[in-house]
Amino acid sequence: MSERQQADSIERRSGVSLWRQIADRILQSIAAGDFAENAALPPEVALAERYGVNRHTVRSAISALVQEGVLRAEQGRGTFVLSRKRLSYPIGARTRFSTGLQGQTSERHIVLLASSVEPASQRVAEGLGLARGAEVIRLETRGEADGRPVSRAAGWFDARRFVGIDKAMAQTGSITASLARFGIDDYLRQSTVLSARHADAADLADLDLQPGAIVLVTVAVNVTPDGQPIQFSESRFPAERVELKLSAL
Amino acid sequence: MSERQQADSIERRSGVSLWRQIADRILQSIAAGDFAENAALPPEVALAERYGVNRHTVRSAISALVQEGVLRAEQGRGTFVLSRKRLSYPIGARTRFSTGLQGQTSERHIVLLASSVEPASQRVAEGLGLARGAEVIRLETRGEADGRPVSRAAGWFDARRFVGIDKAMAQTGSITASLARFGIDDYLRQSTVLSARHADAADLADLDLQPGAIVLVTVAVNVTPDGQPIQFSESRFPAERVELKLSAL
DNA sequence: TAAATTTGTCTATTGATATAGACAACTATA
DNA sequence: TATAGTTGTCTATATCAATAGACAAATTTA
Numbered sequence: 178m179s180e181r182q183q184a185d186s187i188e189r190r191s192g193v194s195l196w197r198q199i200a201d202r203i204l205q206s207i208a209a210g211d212f213a214e215n216a217a218l219p220p221e222v223a224l225a226e227r228y229g230v231n232r233h234t235v236r237s238a239i240s241a242l243v244q245e246g247v248l249r250a251e252q253g254r255g256t257f258v259l260s261r262k263r264l265s266y267p268i269g270a271r272t273r274f275s276t277g278l279q280g281q282t283s284e285r286h287i288v289l290l291a292s293s294v295e296p297a298s299q300r301v302a303e304g305l306g307l308a309r310g311a312e313v314i315r316l317e318t319r320g321e322a323d324g325r326p327v328s329r330a331a332g333w334f335d336a337r338r339f340v341g342i343d344k345a346m347a348q349t350g351s352i353t354a355s356l357a358r359f360g361i362d363d364y365l366r367q368s369t370v371l372s373a374r375h376a377d378a379a380d381l382a383d384l385d386l387q388p389g390a391i392v393l394v395t396v397a398v399n400v401t402p403d404g405q406p407i408q409f410s411e412s413r414f415p416a417e418r419v420e421l422k423l424s425a426l
Numbered sequence: 427m428s429e430r431q432q433a434d435s436i437e438r439r440s441g442v443s444l445w446r447q448i449a450d451r452i453l454q455s456i457a458a459g460d461f462a463e464n465a466a467l468p469p470e471v472a473l474a475e476r477y478g479v480n481r482h483t484v485r486s487a488i489s490a491l492v493q494e495g496v497l498r499a500e501q502g503r504g505t506f507v508l509s510r511k512r513l514s515y516p517i518g519a520r521t522r523f524s525t526g527l528q529g530q531t532s533e534r535h536i537v538l539l540a541s542s543v544e545p546a547s548q549r550v551a552e553g554l555g556l557a558r559g560a561e562v563i564r565l566e567t568r569g570e571a572d573g574r575p576v577s578r579a580a581g582w583f584d585a586r587r588f589v590g591i592d593k594a595m596a597q598t599g600s601i602t603a604s605l606a607r608f609g610i611d612d613y614l615r616q617s618t619v620l621s622a623r624h625a626d627a628a629d630l631a632d633l634d635l636q637p638g639a640i641v642l643v644t645v646a647v648n649v650t651p652d653g654q655p656i657q658f659s660e661s662r663f664p665a666e667r668v669e670l671k672l673s674a675l
Numbered sequence: 676t677a678a679a680t681t682t683g684t685c686t687a688t689t690g691a692t693a694t695a696g697a698c699a700a701c702t703a704t705a
Numbered sequence: 706t707a708t709a710g711t712t713g714t715c716t717a718t719a720t721c722a723a724t725a726g727a728c729a730a731a732t733t734t735a
Contacts, residue, residue, distance in 0.1 A: 188627065191637025192446030192490070192722095194692060200441075201624045208621075220711060231694045236712085241441070252712045253701030265619070268672065369672040370514070372457075373622035373640050373665040375450045378437055388440025391622050391640055416622040423517065423618040423672060441692095443722060469681060480724045485682085501682040502731030 196237035197389045199228050203242060204417050208263050217255040218248065245387055264327055265422045266414065268369060268395070285322040287350050292316050292343035294336055301333045304398045304409035312336035316346055319383065327419050329383040330412035338407075356407065364407060369397040373416065384415045391416040445486035446638045448477050452491060453666050457512045466504035467497065494636055513576055514671045515663065517618060517644070536599050540566040541592035543585055550582045553647045553658035561585035565595055568632065576668050578632040579661035587656075605656065613656060618646040622665065633664045640665040 188198065203224075206212065218224070221239070225232040239256055242248040250256045293315050302309040313333045320328035332352065334342055338359070345355035356364065376390045384392070392413045399408040414421070437447065452473075455461065467473070470488070474481040488505055491497040499505040542564050551558040562582045569577035581601065583591055587608070594604035605613065625639040633641070641662045648657040663670070 188630065188637035189693095189721095192443040192449070193624065193638040194441040194443075194721095196692080197441030198624065202626070205623055222711090233695085234693060237692085239712095250712065251702085253703080253710080255702095255711065263621070371620065371642070371670040371672060372512070373642050374454055375442065375447060375640065377451075381437060388437040389442040391624065393620070393622050421620040423620060438691095438723095445722080471681085482725085483723055486722085488682095499682065500732085502680080502733075504681065504732090 193389065194237075195228075195230055195234050196241065199224070199230065199235060199238035200241045202228070203238060204247065207247065207258055208417075212258045214258065216258050218258065220255065241387055263418055263420050264322060266327070266419050267422045269366065269423065285320070287352070288319045288321065289343070289346050289350070290317040290319055292346070297333070300396075301409050305333065305335055305406045307335060314339060314342055316343060316352075318346075318352075325418065326384045326415070328412050328414050329380070330410055332408050332410040334408055352408070361401060361407060363402055364399045365402060367398045367400045367404075367406070369395050371395050371421070376415075380413055380415075384413065386415055386417075393419065393421060395421070442638065443486075444477075444479055444483050445490065448473075448479065448484060448487035449490045451477070452487060453496065456496065456507055457666075457669075461507045463507065465507050467507065469504065490636060512667055512669050513571060515576070515668050516671045518615065518672065534569070534571040536601070537568045537570065538565060538592070538595050538599070539568055541595070546582065549645075550658050554582065554584055554655045556584060563588060563591055565592060565601075567595075567601075574667065575633045575664070577661050577663050578629070579659055581657050581659040583657055601657070610650060610656060612651055613648045614651060616647045616649040616653075616655070618644050620644050620670070625664075629662055629664075633662065635664055635666075642668065642670060644670070 189195070191198075203218070212218065218239075219227070221232050221235050224235045228235065239248060239250060243250055243256075247259060248256050249259055294312055295315055296310040297305065297307050297313045299309055301307075301313060302311060305313065307313070314336045316332045316334070318330050318332065319326055320330070339356075342355050342359070345358050346352065349355055372394045373391055374394065376384070376386050376388070376392045380386060380392050381388060381390070384390075386392075393416050395410075395412045395414075397410050397412070398406055399410070400406050438444065440447075452467070461467065467488075468476070470481050470484050473484045477484065488497060488499060492499055492505075496508060497505050498508055543561055544564055545559040546554065546556050546562045548558055550556075550562055551560060554562065556562070563585045565581045565583070567579050567581065568575055569579070591604050591608070594607050595601065598604055621643045622640055623643065625633070625635050625637070625641045629635060629641050630637060630639070633639075635641075642665050644659075644661045644663075646659050646661070647655055648659070649655050
């Protein structure tokens, strides 16, 4: 955002409090690289002037970001960027969790939170090419990198074809490895629909977000190389920690 | 979102007012197809109960959406969806504006808002493979569909190679047609980085949004079939009106 | 026509948000 | 060791957001 002016004005009586808007701006600034690692933010009075608000309002914004682990404030010294760069999450024909984040983080893994068998809803059935109401297995997972949640996904699989995939997932911690047990060595992403919205209560808990945060939502279908649908998924990413990099589709 | 519970609870003292959160939910519901065209929303008391808030809070949310042109309230009858489905904006190797939206809208076009010559910033230079500070032409455009803004983009081109592309764009109203004048019959999308954030003051004005809205941001590079970069762009989409569909090829 | 349903308006009260000013506490530096 | 610069805490006040209740106005249905 280096070309655009740092938005001069902030919207009042908008439904979004000023401190949250300012916190968003600061996050954007950091993500845009306006501050070096461990650099000091401008002093509170300067920020207050820049955004045209009271110093206390800036303090509210900063304290939210401190709580979030993005900033560290030291009395007498200043407020410093703890530099949490946004992860660049690749999406392409062969989207995989751990391979995609290689090099960006030292540690990453998927946790299986829950699994269940349920009748397929309309859109799941459509995505998987099953009859509505057919039994599907749902896996609820969370992706973590360096101890911070970076994704929260629900994946649906044909229950008749993938009996026990929940246990495989629990053991291996990998969708790819689990599918391999069913003879699927390769799969491709057929389609991805992407949207964004405010985090709801579930997102806040799942992704360890502060209220008012934004989540990126992808709805995708994975297929075998010959076009047979095997997985329907809805994933949510915290927009403040993740960007999606669309590569060679 | 048919599988997920209609968010049980709403976040309080979050920096985002309850009425805005509820307005967001209603928009999601509509986009998810929970209401048919011209269908009536549940009555205010029912919505209040569902979201666990006072009826007046629901009314604030509804009045914001009425102002936005999404709903129409009629005393004694109910509140009706004016059905503005989200456009599905395709992104793939051959992303074009007007072809992509075919069939979804009756009318669509790009307006050239401004153009200028400027030295390339760091990221523009990198994207176009030029030296930092090299002269580039910037085109500011807005995409409209059925009279509503659906995108707002800045595109940068090598000023030495594309002399007069601003005039071509003004005449043709099409990037593709303008590039054709420079002998470029085909181009591909090399990379796209996607993020989301709250709309800033400029977004609100450019995209005719209400404060608190969310914008999807893509930063992309277009190249000729032999890999020569020709365009660097940053586009912003109103998340409430647009979803991005990532298509293979 | 009467009753039920639904949106619209009004008053009142409480808590969160934002502004304002003053001063304490801590740090770096001249 | 002063001094300037910075974050932390406190009090006070005004405005916005949310709740609560009552009733009016319009529409649909029995």
